[in-house]
Amino acid sequence: MNARCWRCVARCAPRWPRPLRLYVGLEALVGVGTLLVTPLLGGFETAYPSLYRGLSDQPALFTAVRVASAFVVLFIPTFCMGGTLPLLGGFVDAERRRLGLTAGWLYVVNTAGAALGALSVPFLLLPRLGLNHSVWLCAALNLSLAAAAWWLDRRSGASVAAPAQPVLTSPRKAVPPEGIRRVLPLALLSGFVTFALQVQWNRAFAQVHENSMHSFALIVAVVIFALAAGAQGARLSLRRGVEPARMIGWAWIAGGLVIIAGPWLFLGLTGGLNYLGEEGGRVSRLGVQAVFALFVPMALVGVALPALMEQAGRTPGEAAGRVLGRLLAVNLTGSVCGALAAGFVLPGWLGLWGGMIWLGVVVLLAGIWALRPRRSLAFAAAGLMCLLPASRLDLPRVKLAGADGEQLLAVFEGPHGITAVTEQQGSRRLKLNNHYALGGTAATGDERIQAHLPLLLHPAPRRVAFLGLGTGISAGGATFHPVEKITAMELVPEVISAARTYFREANAGVLNDPRMVVVADDARNFLRGSGERFDVIIGDLVVPWRQGEGALFTREQFAAARASLAPDGLFCQWLPLFQLTEEQLQIVLRTFLTEFPRAQLWRGDFSPTEPGLALMATGNGAAPDPAVIRRRLQEMKPDPTNPHLQLPEACWLHFIATLEATDLLPSETRLNAEDRPWVELLGPHSRGPDSWFTGRALQDWLQALRQRSLDREGAWSEAERRAILAGGALGDMTVAMQEGNQAGVATAQEKMRRLLSPETYRGLFP
Numbered sequence: 001m002n003a004r005c006w007r008c009v010a011r012c013a014p015r016w017p018r019p020l021r022l023y024v025g026l027e028a029l030v031g032v033g034t035l036l037v038t039p040l041l042g043g044f045e046t047a048y049p050s051l052y053r054g055l056s057d058q059p060a061l062f063t064a065v066r067v068a069s070a071f072v073v074l075f076i077p078t079f080c081m082g083g084t085l086p087l088l089g090g091f092v093d094a095e096r097r098r099l100g101l102t103a104g105w106l107y108v109v110n111t112a113g114a115a116l117g118a119l120s121v122p123f124l125l126l127p128r129l130g131l132n133h134s135v136w137l138c139a140a141l142n143l144s145l146a147a148a149a150w151w152l153d154r155r156s157g158a159s160v161a162a163p164a165q166p167v168l169t170s171p172r173k174a175v176p177p178e179g180i181r182r183v184l185p186l187a188l189l190s191g192f193v194t195f196a197l198q199v200q201w202n203r204a205f206a207q208v209h210e211n212s213m214h215s216f217a218l219i220v221a222v223v224i225f226a227l228a229a230g231a232q233g234a235r236l237s238l239r240r241g242v243e244p245a246r247m248i249g250w251a252w253i254a255g256g257l258v259i260i261a262g263p264w265l266f267l268g269l270t271g272g273l274n275y276l277g278e279e280g281g282r283v284s285r286l287g288v289q290a291v292f293a294l295f296v297p298m299a300l301v302g303v304a305l306p307a308l309m310e311q312a313g314r315t316p317g318e319a320a321g322r323v324l325g326r327l328l329a330v331n332l333t334g335s336v337c338g339a340l341a342a343g344f345v346l347p348g349w350l351g352l353w354g355g356m357i358w359l360g361v362v363v364l365l366a367g368i369w370a371l372r373p374r375r376s377l378a379f380a381a382a383g384l385m386c387l388l389p390a391s392r393l394d395l396p397r398v399k400l401a402g403a404d405g406e407q408l409l410a411v412f413e414g415p416h417g418i419t420a421v422t423e424q425q426g427s428r429r430l431k432l433n434n435h436y437a438l439g440g441t442a443a444t445g446d447e448r449i450q451a452h453l454p455l456l457l458h459p460a461p462r463r464v465a466f467l468g469l470g471t472g473i474s475a476g477g478a479t480f481h482p483v484e485k486i487t488a489m490e491l492v493p494e495v496i497s498a499a500r501t502y503f504r505e506a507n508a509g510v511l512n513d514p515r516m517v518v519v520a521d522d523a524r525n526f527l528r529g530s531g532e533r534f535d536v537i538i539g540d541l542v543v544p545w546r547q548g549e550g551a552l553f554t555r556e557q558f559a560a561a562r563a564s565l566a567p568d569g570l571f572c573q574w575l576p577l578f579q580l581t582e583e584q585l586q587i588v589l590r591t592f593l594t595e596f597p598r599a600q601l602w603r604g605d606f607s608p609t610e611p612g613l614a615l616m617a618t619g620n621g622a623a624p625d626p627a628v629i630r631r632r633l634q635e636m637k638p639d640p641t642n643p644h645l646q647l648p649e650a651c652w653l654h655f656i657a658t659l660e661a662t663d664l665l666p667s668e669t670r671l672n673a674e675d676r677p678w679v680e681l682l683g684p685h686s687r688g689p690d691s692w693f694t695g696r697a698l699q700d701w702l703q704a705l706r707q708r709s710l711d712r713e714g715a716w717s718e719a720e721r722r723a724i725l726a727g728g729a730l731g732d733m734t735v736a737m738q739e740g741n742q743a744g745v746a747t748a749q750e751k752m753r754r755l756l757s758p759e760t761y762r763g764l765f766p
Contacts, residue, residue: 019087020149020150024150024153026083026087027143027146028142029077030084031139032076033076033079033080037074037077056530083325085106086325089309093321099309099320100310104234104235105235107231107305111225111227111228112224115221115222115224115228118220122681123217130676131675184312184327186366187304187308190308191337193359194227194298194335195335195339196341197297197301198223199339199343200356201223201290203347203352203418204293204356205286205290206434207433208276208286208289210546211546212547212550218283218290222294223294226296226297228302229302230301230303231302233299234304238306244308248307252301252304252366253367255297255363256360256364256365256367258296259297259356259357259360259363260364263353263356264395266293273397273399273434275435276289351397351413352413353393357393397420398418398422414493419431419494419495429441430499436543438470438495440471441471441506443473446604447471448474448480449477449604449605450540451464451474453616453654454538454570455483455632456628457600458570458632459628460535462484462535463485463487463533463534463566464485465538465564466478466486466489467561468490469489469490469499469518470490471498471503472511475516479509480638481632481636481637483515486513486515487519488516488517493520496511496518523539524557527557527563533564533569536571537564537570537571538574539552544680546680550677550679550680553672554591554677555674558571558596559595562619568618568619570616570617571596571617573614573615577612577692578692587670588672590669594671596619598659600624600655600658600659601702601705602614603656606734608731608735611698623715624655626715626716626717643763644763644764648719649722649723649756649760650764652726653724654727656705656706657706695735702728703728723756726755732751749765752764
């Protein structure tokens with residue numbers, strides 16, 4: 001869209017007597033178009049279910065329709081925004097034909113502003129204003145720019161700007177008309193490489209840091225600041241009379257070499273892909289590593305555009321604005337192609353490191369070609385010889401605990417990241433992007449219970465949905481129940497393949513079960529679009545502040561889940577307390593209770609360091625029915641990884657409390673919503689594991705909730721009340737074990753012995 005506008009403005013600007021007035025119109029339309037984005041998106045959301053049901057079985061056509069819808073929604077602001085730079089560039093150049101200096105300065109300032117804008121969204125605008133108010137602010141700024149340009153035009157009354165940059169006196173070579181053929185390919189390649197490298201580096205940093213909106217914005221900002229620095233360096237060189245072609249050639253030769261060395265530099269900086277997220281300050285450390293890894297190569301690549309502006313501006317017979325518009329249009333076309341290639345082509349073809357080295361070789365050869373264009377065939381042949389070994393490069397893509405005997409069984413690369421299967425002491429784990437664990441066979445019992453508990457609470461679960469597949473172990477828990485259809489949503493196709501091949505025994509062969517349907521789609525899209533209704537919907541354990549997955553904890557997602565429940569259906573959302581602070585947990589609970597005013601809180605395990613809690617609710621807010629649970633336990637096939645579920649009272653050990661809004665902190669009233677995703681926004685402010693809501697602090701809070709719930713509810717039998725209290729004692733025991741408090745362990749175990757029946761106690765402590 002921007003490319004089309006640049007070319008359009010480039011044709012019209014020379015015939016416009018007052019360029020600032022055309023700029024006024026463009027900025028005003030940007031502001032108006034920005035305000036139209038939200039209502040247009042609302043219309044698309046309304047039509048989305050019909051589109052999904054009609055086109056989901058035709059993925060290519062459905063993708064094309066979604067892309068076209070995004071095009072329509074964003075057309076006005078992006079189309080008009082794209083015309084501002086070539087228009088102002090031609091205006092400030094005033095036909096002095098020094099586009100590298102004049103328009104180049106605008107490009108530097110514009111690029112630096114873009115970097116500040118990228119940082120301001122997660123660190124300033126969203127926390128302070130929210131998404132909708134941020135959009136209004138940006139629209140107001142665009143309209144203010146239009147008003148300022150109108151005032152400047154009225155005051156000056158001139159159609160040509162006064163010189164803003166000094167004119168060089170050194171001789172310059174004029175570029176013949178055919179010379180533009182050399183300029184435009186380099187502009188295309190500059191855009192391609194710039195955006196492809198940005199995507200590649202985002203993929204690289206995803207291996208050492210959980211992808212959050214903050215990390216994404218930080219890496220984008222470093223890239224853009226580097227481009228601005230490179231562009232300013234090019235302007236300074238042009239002032240000294242350096243020829244543009246020579247400048248591009250040497251800068252890209254150096255840049256290509258640095259890019260080729262990038263994988264080894266990154267592996268060295270990160271200690272071989274060590275994780276950055278275990279301590280506080282991870283975002284600041286990410287920023288330091290991003291500067292060391294990215295700044296120099298991206299600055300060297302960024303030298304090209306002002307140099308190409310300067311070279312293209314010497315073309316005789318064409319207005320400066322027209323030349324600039326053509327150049328920027330071609331550059332943006334390359335940017336789009338580079339982003340698409342790095343996102344969808346390079347991962348499967350060359351992989352992360354091979355793709356990066358391939359891009360470095362391309363930049364290196366382009367630099368040589370800029371210096372010696374007549375030897376292009378020889379350079380192309382040399383490039384093909386260099387690319388062949390790059391495609392076979394085998395650098396580390398997964399951090400293995402070699403000292404503990406961890407081995408790599410399989411690794412897959414795709415558009416969503418690097419999926420790996422590892423094995424250690426007979427236990428297999430599934431990882432996405434190196435450190436993000438999607439489950440493993442060592443925790444088979446805990447993962448299956450994530451299906452058992454919600455299915456035991458429903459009187460007759462026939463259709464069950466899992467929002468996330470991972471290893472498939474949780475979904476495999478459904479095969480122990482008399483369900484008729486199991487639907488699992490998984491966004492990453494490579495994860496589905498790994499679960500089917502490497503975790504078949506642990507997941508009870510669920511992926512080959514005729515009742516199983518795997519949907520390779522985002523869970524949010526499926527719930528909002530499919531129109532299917534389920535008796536039980538189970539939200540998997542995901543990192544709550546990770547980009548994309550944090551949306552699974554928003555009010556909008558909870559509302560979509562409620563709308564997808566059958567009558568008397570049950571929704572369960574698992575919460576990883578080992579990745580949430582108390583503040584974030586309170587926000588998630590309040591958000592959940594906004595859609596489900598009365599919920600149940602259950603423990604999936606009794607780990608003091610990595611506890612998982614389940615938020616469950618039905619549409620009518622019913623409390624758990626002991627009679628239903630007793631009957632459903634009899635209908636359930638025995639699970640050898642959870643033998644305690646066959647004991648009379650053991651299921652109630654997992655129950656904590658019924659939960660209402662009055663149980664939450666009255667001082668915390670924020671809701672996690674798409675407009676203001678507080679859980680994601682607060683992620684970087686945590687101090688690492690020391691701030692997670694686990695251990696003694698969590699246990700004390702749960703005990704208080706449990707007691708209030710027992711005092712409030714009168715439907716429990718004496719045996720059930722005693723089992724619920726025994727669950728609290730079991731939590732006390734595991735925390736005391738972590739603390740090394742042997743007296744506390746003995747006291748808690750004695751309390752459990754008094755509360756539980758002899759049969760249940762012997763089953764738990766044989």
